[in-house]
Amino acid sequence: MTTPDHAGAKADKVLGRMISLSDETATLALGAAIAAQLRRGDVVTLCGDLGAGKTTLSRGILHALGHVGPVPSPTFTLVQHYETAQLHVAHFDLYRLASRDEIFELGFDDARHDGAVLVEWPEILGQDLTGNWLEIRFEDAGEGRSVCLSGHGDWVERLQAIGD
Numbered sequence: 001m002t003t004p005d006h007a008g009a010k011a012d013k014v015l016g017r018m019i020s021l022s023d024e025t026a027t028l029a030l031g032a033a034i035a036a037q038l039r040r041g042d043v044v045t046l047c048g049d050l051g052a053g054k055t056t057l058s059r060g061i062l063h064a065l066g067h068v069g070p071v072p073s074p075t076f077t078l079v080q081h082y083e084t085a086q087l088h089v090a091h092f093d094l095y096r097l098a099s100r101d102e103i104f105e106l107g108f109d110d111a112r113h114d115g116a117v118l119v120e121w122p123e124i125l126g127q128d129l130t131g132n133w134l135e136i137r138f139e140d141a142g143e144g145r146s147v148c149l150s151g152h153g154d155w156v157e158r159l160q161a162i163g164d
Contacts, residue, residue: 016149016150017149017159017162018146018148018149019147019149021146022143023144024053026144027056027057027060028057028063030162031058031060031063031064032060032063032064033161033162034057034134035060035061035064036161037155037158037159038061038087041113041131041132042116042132042134043116043117043119043129043133043134044136045122045134045135045136046118046119046122046138047121047123047135047136047137048137049138049140052145053147054073054120055072055073055120057147058071058118058120061118062082062084062089062091066084066085066086067082071091074092074093079091079093079106079111087116088111088115089115089118090108090111090112092111092119093119094120095121099124100124100126103124132152132154133153134149134158134159135151136150
């Protein structure tokens with residue numbers, strides 16, 4: 001499926017897929033599958049209500065990349081940095097930001113240049129993301145959760161390897 005990009009200048013390929021997550025173990029496993037596809041310059045946006053599983057998924061990604069130790073929600077610190085053997089990862093929480101300018105003051109562009117970026121509450125970014133990024137939307141599915149993954153840029157191809 002193709003949709004116009006945010007500037008309207010060209011078409012941006014997007015691939016979406018739904019995955020059911022029955023429990024925390026399934027969420028961590030999805031994180032590991034995403035980690036296997038993660039590259040420098042990538043952004044992974046995590047959308048969903050409080051307690052939906054955004055930080056748990058981030059923990060799965062970081063542990064699969066080799067981080068040992070806790071992965072707290074960056075709600076109060078706004079950004080947590082992790083050096084793994086494979087990739088530098090910055091984990092942002094934009095919930096408390098008042099303006100888009102604050103994102104760049106936190107070092108978003110540098111973090112993306114230096115490694116990969118995980119972003120909880122990305123709505124303040126608006127429609128300015130370009131390049132390779134993966135959007136993950138958590139939805140309540142009764143007893144468990146489901147996630148809708150939308151790949152942009154070359155995440156269209158990489159997304160096909162996730163959840164098989």
